[in-house]
Amino acid sequence: MRPIFPLAFLALASTLYSGSAFAGGIGLVTTAGLHGDRVYSYEEDVNGVATQKAPEDQLNPNFGGGLEIVLGDKDLKIMGIFRGYYLQDAPQQEPQNGPIFNIRDTPRDLGVINAGLQWGILGEPGALQLTIVGTLGAGVFTNDFTGYAMGEAGVGGTWMAARRVQVAASVTGGARYRKRFYPTTNAYLGVRYLFD
Secondary structure: OOOHHHHHHHHHHHHHOOOOOOOOEEEEEEEEEEEEEEEEEEEEOOOOOEEEOOOEEEEEEEEEEEEEEEEOOOOOOEEEEEEEEEEEEOOOOOOOOOOEEEOOOOOEEEEEEEEEEEEEEEEOOOOEEEEEEEEEEEEEEEOOOOOEEEEEEEEEEEEEOOOOEEEEEEEEEEEEEOOOEEEEEEEEEEEEEEOO
């Protein structure tokens, strides 16, 4: 009996093979924004028993930077985006509604990956262009096991600074998900070296 899976994989791989592909690019990206956090406070009664008060939602800053890979011809209005970057979440603030609290009082370091599409909606890709950006990803590399899934969408722009150098910027809104949804908004600024 012949194994069918290796043969099927080989057939699929042969259809996807391309002789030489020089489209796409690589670049550096920076980011800064705000993200939602939930903090909890407790109140002690006269017997020393602590009871949880209503949780408090906060918006705290974050910033980071890393690498960006773009897929697609620089003359097309649609390009794929893959980002892998370091992100640091600021410490949580003390809650306003209770004397005893449980917060993260140090910055949190994260490794984030996300992928998505950039659509050009106005202008030309080889000059100045207004774009719409959408990505899905996750904060997966954490030192405190608090990873999350995330999705973002927003508007941006690209500008060809030289024949192969593109400056890209975007402002996005979205959500992080870890046991519940938390709002997030971020700005991205990057420089890309395009291969084609």
